[in-house]
Amino acid sequence: MNILYFVIxxxxxxxLVWSGFMMFVNPEKVKRIIAxxxxxxxxNYAELITRLIIGISFVFVKTKYDFVYTYxxxxxxxxxxxxxxxxxxKHNKFSVYASQKLKPIYLSFFxxxxxxxxxxxIYGIL
Numbered sequence: 001m002n003i004l005y006f007v008i009x010x011x012x013x014x015x016l017v018w019s020g021f022m023m024f025v026n027p028e029k030v031k032r033i034i035a036x037x038x039x040x041x042x043x044n045y046a047e048l049i050t051r052l053i054i055g056i057s058f059v060f061v062k063t064k065y066d067f068v069y070t071y072x073x074x075x076x077x078x079x080x081x082x083x084x085x086x087x088x089x090k091h092n093k094f095s096v097y098a099s100q101k102l103k104p105i106y107l108s109f110f111x112x113x114x115x116x117x118x119x120x121x122i123y124g125i126l
Contacts, residue, residue, distance in 0.1 A: 005061035006025035009125055012054050016118030027104035037097035038091030039122045045084075052080040 023030050038044045058073030083091060 001060070002062050005057040006125055008054060008057040009061055009121055012057075013118040013121035014123070016114045018112040020114035020118065023107040023114065027102075027107040030107055031099045033103050034102065035096045037095035038088050039095070041088060044088045044091060048080045048084050051076050055080060059077075061125055063124050069124065 019030070023031060036043055037047055055073045055076030058069045060073075061069060063069050
């Protein structure tokens with residue numbers, strides 16, 4: 001089972017790295033994607049179930065950084081469960097609001113953080 005958690009976290013880490021590059025290369029597209037969160041029933045629950053699965057993987061993967069991975073995992077699990085209780089329209093309204101407030105310079109600032117976090121996740125599970 002640890003292999004499954006490893007694969008899930010590796011894919012998530014690669015997604016973070018890719019997202020970081022996208023924030024540099026095409027921040028407007030990233031803003032549009034953020035605005036889609038909660039826009040449909042499918043997108044809303046696909047996002048939240050994915051977050052829940054990633055959180056579970058963080059909790060159960062065996063690593064020398066168990067405390068950190070467990071903390072991050074429970075944060076993702078709890079936030080996914082809470083967001084499942086939020087009405088979809090409210091979730092989408094916040095996502096649209098947040099994406100409108102994001103300036104390309106902000107995304108450029110967070111891009112290296114996303115890339116570094118992805119690399120650290122991979123490093124931690126190796």
